[in-house]
Amino acid sequence: xxxxxxxxxxxxxxxxxxxxxGRTQDLNVSFIAGWLNKNCGISVDEVRIIPDVEKTIIFNVxxxxxxxxxxxxxxxxxxxxxxxxxxxxxxxxxxxYDFNKEAYKILEKYYGITNFNDGxxxxxxxPNGSSLIYxxxxxxxxxxxxxxxxxxxxxxxxxxxxxxxxKFLIKGKVxxxxxxxxxxxxSNISLELEKIQNSYANKNVNIGSYPFFKLGKVGVCIVLRSxxxxxxxxxxxxxKNLVNLKKIKIFK
Amino acid sequence: xxxxxxxxxxxxxxxxxxxxxGRTQDLNVSFIAGWLNKNCGISVDEVRIIPDVEKTIIFNVxxxxxxxxxxxxxxxxxxxxxxxxxxxxxxxxxxxYDFNKEAYKILEKYYGITNFNDGxxxxxxxPNGSSLIYxxxxxxxxxxxxxxxxxxxxxxxxxxxxxxxxKFLIKGKVxxxxxxxxxxxxSNISLELEKIQNSYANKNVNIGSYPFFKLGKVGVCIVLRSxxxxxxxxxxxxxKNLVNLKKIKIFK
Numbered sequence: 001x002x003x004x005x006x007x008x009x010x011x012x013x014x015x016x017x018x019x020x021x022g023r024t025q026d027l028n029v030s031f032i033a034g035w036l037n038k039n040c041g042i043s044v045d046e047v048r049i050i051p052d053v054e055k056t057i058i059f060n061v062x063x064x065x066x067x068x069x070x071x072x073x074x075x076x077x078x079x080x081x082x083x084x085x086x087x088x089x090x091x092x093x094x095x096x097y098d099f100n101k102e103a104y105k106i107l108e109k110y111y112g113i114t115n116f117n118d119g120x121x122x123x124x125x126x127p128n129g130s131s132l133i134y135x136x137x138x139x140x141x142x143x144x145x146x147x148x149x150x151x152x153x154x155x156x157x158x159x160x161x162x163x164x165x166x167k168f169l170i171k172g173k174v175x176x177x178x179x180x181x182x183x184x185x186x187s188n189i190s191l192e193l194e195k196i197q198n199s200y201a202n203k204n205v206n207i208g209s210y211p212f213f214k215l216g217k218v219g220v221c222i223v224l225r226s227x228x229x230x231x232x233x234x235x236x237x238x239x240k241n242l243v244n245l246k247k248i249k250i251f252k
Numbered sequence: 253x254x255x256x257x258x259x260x261x262x263x264x265x266x267x268x269x270x271x272x273x274g275r276t277q278d279l280n281v282s283f284i285a286g287w288l289n290k291n292c293g294i295s296v297d298e299v300r301i302i303p304d305v306e307k308t309i310i311f312n313v314x315x316x317x318x319x320x321x322x323x324x325x326x327x328x329x330x331x332x333x334x335x336x337x338x339x340x341x342x343x344x345x346x347x348x349y350d351f352n353k354e355a356y357k358i359l360e361k362y363y364g365i366t367n368f369n370d371g372x373x374x375x376x377x378x379p380n381g382s383s384l385i386y387x388x389x390x391x392x393x394x395x396x397x398x399x400x401x402x403x404x405x406x407x408x409x410x411x412x413x414x415x416x417x418x419k420f421l422i423k424g425k426v427x428x429x430x431x432x433x434x435x436x437x438x439s440n441i442s443l444e445l446e447k448i449q450n451s452y453a454n455k456n457v458n459i460g461s462y463p464f465f466k467l468g469k470v471g472v473c474i475v476l477r478s479x480x481x482x483x484x485x486x487x488x489x490x491x492k493n494l495v496n497l498k499k500i501k502i503f504k
Contacts, residue, residue, distance in 0.1 A: 017460055020296050021427075022286030023475065024462070026278070029301065034274030044272050049281065049299035052460075079439040080461040081446035119442030154463055175273075187331040190371030194333035208269055208304075209332040210276070211406055223275065 001040070001171045007227070008042045008172030011064040014049040015057060015085050016075040016153055027155045028074045035162055041172035042070065052076060057088035065148055070169065075153030077142060079119035085150060086126045086143070093145060095127035102132055103141050110139035134164045144168050173227040178236045181251040182220050182243060186211055189220070189242065196238050203231040219251045253292070253423045259479070260294045260424030262322040265312055266301040267337050268405055279407045280326045287414055293424035294322065304328060309340035317400055322421065327405030329394060331371035337402060338378045338395070345397060347379035354384055355393050362391035386416045396420050425479040430488045433503040434472045434495060438463055441472070441494065448490050455483040471503045
């Protein structure tokens, strides 16, 4: 995996009426974002969720493909009529939507010649010139075309495939994090926290503050993120000093 | 609530580094989308998740505000330095970012004059000309400016406030749904399903097909959605006929 010393930004495009309607809770965004940062030093800077509508898919694939180093799509590469991601991306990039020979062979072997019906064959169709993203759990591969990597929507299958995207990616700087849970409210520490954030603005440390309600306790989770472990530790110590100074209890 | 006989489309803009980094699992999209359809006949047609970056918030608020009837934002309206939604939206709409007198009074009363510190006062600042969205759980209100409705990111608080957005919304056509879980695989029914979908394309019925893995069984959930209950029932019967014809078991 080639590595560069800079921030690499990606976008995720979730394609599916079922997520937009509220019927299905998306689980792929947090998984892909966490995996990309930890394993590839790639940060997800935008996510869009859109319906199974061809012109909407085409617009968003092209828009995000221009704006980001990589685009990960999920959903719409199965055998049914509402699976239109592969066809739409072919149109977006003006590539022929056709059988990929390798994908065809994989699926034919998986189902057996007699059971390899037209619905199943559809899963071997993709933009001409795509590279396959292998699927160890249910055979039907995803694909990469230009800087767009297409994965299925089913979380368990997606998880089994994500490692196979690695060979297509350039590794950037991993963002490390540290966090501390405090038994207090945000407004008790907001001014001091802002001062600490300002003093680290040029050192690439990002401080996030998130209220939580756990086991009947109200608290704040402070999350520090940085690609520099040294700056991260220094900032974390500043936060701990603030916590001691204000006599705030830590939630464990 | 005023009612119109057409489809009303909204977008959701999730503002927060914590969701993009994969640290926090978003739960607001499915809740808001489901609530809007059921209670207001409004469908969510796009979701974006973006970081706490002023220029990114400004761009996306204006873009979605132009494209959709309503935009719901979540996150970034608390007391800390990373809460920049209210300021960014003020800049987007070229409105003064200032104390809202009513919000100030609500918060002063809630915290008491002596505990009403600068962090807490910040939560009373918003674009000039905003209407308040009252918050029965933790006082700090959301706001509506133009067609943008701003809610907090904490799901429990958001849920307690959503009913208070209703007075700002025009009611559209509710989309009804019916679903059936089948013990089969998608590729076994994909061709017949496509035929049924094609025969209902002009009758506004949308058929979705989603594989599932439950209790060791592989299955397909067929979801029908339509604003016409009659068309929905007719299409559902066609699906049931297909299921009988193919002798497919139903998963209960």
